[in-house]
Amino acid sequence: MQILYAIAGIAIIVYVMKDLITTTLSFQGGGHLTNFISENLWRLCLRLAGHDGKKKMLERVGHMLLVLIILTWVMGMWLGAFLLLLSDPASVLNSTTEEITTASEKLYFAGYTLSTVGNGDYKPGSNLWDIVTNLLAFSGLAFITVSITYIMPVLSAVILQVKLSVFLNSLGNSPQQVLLNCWNGENFDRLLRHDADLADMITEHSQNHKAYPIIHFFHNIEQRQSVVLNLAIFDEAINFLKFGVQEEVRPSDAELLTIRGAQDYYLYVLDRHHKNEEQKPYTFPEMKWDALMEAGIPLKTPLLSDFHSPETFKERREVLTYLLHQDGWSWNDIYRPDPV
Template sequence: MQLLYAIAGITLILFVLSDLITTTLSFQGGGRMTNFLSEKTWRLCLKMAGNDGKKKMLERVGQMLLVLIILTWVAGMWLGSFLLLLSDPGSVLDSNTEEITTAWEKLYFAGYTLSTMGNGDYKPGSYVWDIVANLLAFSGLAFITISITYIMPVLSAVILQVKLSVFLSSLGNSPQQMLLNCWNGKNFDRLLQHDADLADMIIQHSQNHKAYPIIHYFHSIEQRQAVILNLSIFDETINFLKYGVQEEARPSDADLLTVRGAQDFYLQVLNRHHKNEEQKPYTFPVMNWDALIEAGIPLRMDRLREFQSPEIFKERRETLTYLLYQDGWSWKDIYRPDPV
């Protein structure tokens, strides 16, 4: 039984350290425990909100998850250290009486050793446990330092996420409005004026999402700060430029290469999320292009109806459908009856 305690304790400590290092230092996403905890907590909260991205309770999930993940690491390290100490009745002694400590006293010793704030009431029972206590103290110090420093880049990534979303929203809050705002009467050069800055922000946000996937759960109920919603609107705007606008008025594929490449990278990073079994096959609401026709934008009228077919831009739209669904939004929030 004592050997089992030692094996369980060492296994748990190594598992937590592996999850901590993967989440904070690998820049390749969260560890297994972190990802599991984040996804399950978010889905539970989203379900409680009725899958409605406008519910205010969703705004605090990101902050709550950040604290919950750190507390889970603390609990795992503490429990693992406690189990390791339990493997030997004489692992910890009372400093005054030299008596063997109880389980509760070992739990206390494990906690203050990890926090490096020992008060001398208890001491390791042998030279071997002296080394173990030192290792636990070093691990605790490194763990606390990494956990605190992890918070700062996450918050910086969230700030960039909001900045990107507001920037996109300023171009328009629907594909139709974006097209109108970027139309100068002859072409869409206004859109290309911002393509380098926009592509840079999208790529940086994608890389942040890859390194710190927890930013996905920092949700905003305001459309202008909802990054997934605004990135979907922008992607549909480019889709329509390429498919529904006559060639002489639309930017060439070469002109759109920079921003389209950034969008493709974003979808590639986010595409690792598996499709949810609860997700229904997506359909588009009726798209209203009247304002574009009135503005004199030369459209390919024969393609307007085809554009809302799920077979057009199928792969990227399936990814966006899932992302919208997982964030409490839908295509109805993008293609509204009054888009302008």
């Protein structure tokens, strides 16, 4: 039985440390434990909110997850160290009486060893346990340092996420409005003024998402600050620009290459959240382009009815459909009855 305690303790410590290192230092996403906690807690909260992205309770999920993940690492390391010490009744002794400690005293010893705040009440029972205690103390010090430093880049990534969202929303809060705001009466040169800065922010956000996927769960209930919603709006604006606007007035594919490349990279990174689940068929609300025609934008009128077909921009729209759904939004929030 005692050897099983040792095996279980070592296995838990290794698993938690692997998850910690993968999540904080690999820049390739969260570990299995972190992803399991994040995704399932988010799904639960989203279900409790009725899949309504405007419910205020969803704004606190990201912060709650960050604290919960760190607490899970703490409890996992503590449990692993405790089980390891339980494998030998004499692993920890009372410093004054030299008596063998109880299970509760070993739990206490494991906790203050990992926190590197020893007080001398208890001591390791042999030279072997001296070494084990030192290893646990070093592990605890590394764990505390890495956990604290992990918080800062995550919060920085969340700030950039909000910045990107507000920037996109300033271009327009619907695909139609984006096009109207960028139309100068002759062409869409206004859109190209910001393409380098915008592409840079989208690429940086995508890379942050790849390194720290927990930022996906820092939800905003306001459209202006919802990055998923505003990126979908902007993507649809570029889609329509390429599909439904006459070539002589719209930017060429070469001119859109920078911004389109950043959008493609975003969808590539976020597609990892698309778990290859069976995608429900999606339809678009009725799209109103009257304001674009009134503004004098030359449209490919015969093709407009095909723009909302499920086969048009199929792959990118399937990813966006999933991301919108997982964030509590839908295409009805993109194509509203009052688009301008």
